[in-house]
Structures are given as structure tokens and as C-alpha cells.
Amino acid sequence: MEWLTKLSKSIEYIEENLTGQISYDEAAKIACCSTYYFQRMFSYVAGVPLSKYIRDRRMTQAAFDIQSDNSKITDIGFKYGYTSPTAFNRAFQNVHGISPTAARTQGVPLKAYLPIRFKISVTGDESMRYRIEEKEAFRIAGVRIPLSEDMEENSQTVPIFWEKLWREHRISEITNLSDQEHQKLLGVNIYSHQHYIFYYVAVATNKPLPKGMEEYEIPAATWVVLQCDGHYPQSIQYMYKRFLTEWLPFSGYQYAELPDIEVYPVSDQKPTSGHSEIWIAIKKQ
16 A cells, blocks of 8 residues: 555645646656656556646646636746647647637636546455466567657557567567467566666577577566456556556555566467466565
8 A cells, every 4th residue: 555655645746846847757756666667557557648647637727727817828838838839739739629729718618637646445346366476587589679768659659569560470480489388478568777678579488599589588586477358458457457556555565666577378360358467576565
């Protein structure tokens, strides 16, 4: 429960600085995690990327200001960090569907995005299937793409990457690398504190690395393995959220900030749903 309290304090920091400079690094520091993992966890728990949440909140407050006082539109835009009237107009229209000037007309429909409040909900009607495993370090090999610290951008990049691999028939090339008894296809999100981020589609293997592929050693760790069933990627995203809001707060563990691993069954054709697992590294509080 402590980490949700910290996450709530980071939201308070954002709210207090809607008209000033918001530092993702500072918000992450308040939440006691890296900037990348803060954004990642926020997007799963809140259901929207952090960048979009901040834009929506600023444009909500900007709409209130536009309708409640006679300040110039450009001054209101500047108040919320937009030095360019064009940029403010574009951001406002993306949220409300009308221009800031039109928003001054009484009776026009606007949208309000209220501050997020994190709290523990009474749950228990839906069980979570999981197991905890100690695992030695192991090597993965496959293909990868670089990611950014912008979760909104990554949410589009990763599905396109999977589509490309299926279209180019590279999935079978990757799965043929596996020398494990039970073949599994892995989606691995790797973040380094040296600020490089990669997403791998890979398998666990000790075979020699083929040309055109990359390898990475997953460190030894304690893992919570969550069972997922349903459509991809919604079932995965849903289980991440349940892990962060239902399992983690009461488990006595904390997030270890190691690679997150999605485990999919090997298939000859692109699956749209089915059984999968999420491996998340944890450590004792």
C-alpha cells in the first residue's frame, strides 16, 4: 500500500505545478522509482500515459479559466506552458474539440478531466492466479527495437513491431532458436539506468547468436508469475494494472525494476487471444 501512497504524492506534485514546470524526474523521485518505471506504472494504473494526463488536466483548467475570466487567450495559454498560440490552440482542440476562442461562448460543450486519486478498492470477487519463482540468470536472443521514455509513443511502436515480425515471417526464425524443453515466445521490456530502453521479441536459449539478432542476459531474481487469459494486448495490460493495485500493495514485496517479461505460446499464425503469462521481478520490502 505504501507505493500507492507515494504515487498519490507524485500526482499532488503534478497538480501543484500545472501552471509551472513539471519534472518527470521529480515526480518519479517522489514515487521512489526511476523516471521510466514511473511513467510505465502510471500508464497501467491510470489507464492513460502520463503525458496525456498532464495535457488533459492543463486543458481542463485552461477551459475553466477561459470561461471564468476575461484574460487574453494567449495569456491563458502561456499560463499553462504554451508560448505559441498555435500550439495552445492545437492542444485545446485535441481535448475539447473546439478552439479556445469558441470556448468563451456560453453553452458550448467542454470536457473536464478531474485529478486522479489512487486508493485501495474492496476486491476479491475475481481471483488472481500467480506463483512466485526463484530463477537463475538466463540468456535471451531475438530481435529488438529501441524505445523512448514516452509511454504514449511506445504504446504505438511495440504493436507495429510485432505486426512487422509476423508479416515478415521472422517469428518462426526466432522460436527456432529456443533450446528449452517448453518453447515460449517472449516480449521483454528492458530498461537500463544508463538510459537505453529496448523491447525484445525473443526466446530463452543457449544456442549461438545468429547474424542480425541480439542477446541479453536476464539477471537472477525472484519473480511473480501472473496468469492471463483473453485478447492481446488488453489482457496483459489489465493484469499489469491488477498487479500494481491489488497484488503488490499487500504482498510484502516491491517492484525490483528489472526487465518485465511477457510469455506467449508458440504459434504458426499470429494469435489474437489466448493464455499468456507476465513475469515481474520483485524483492522483499
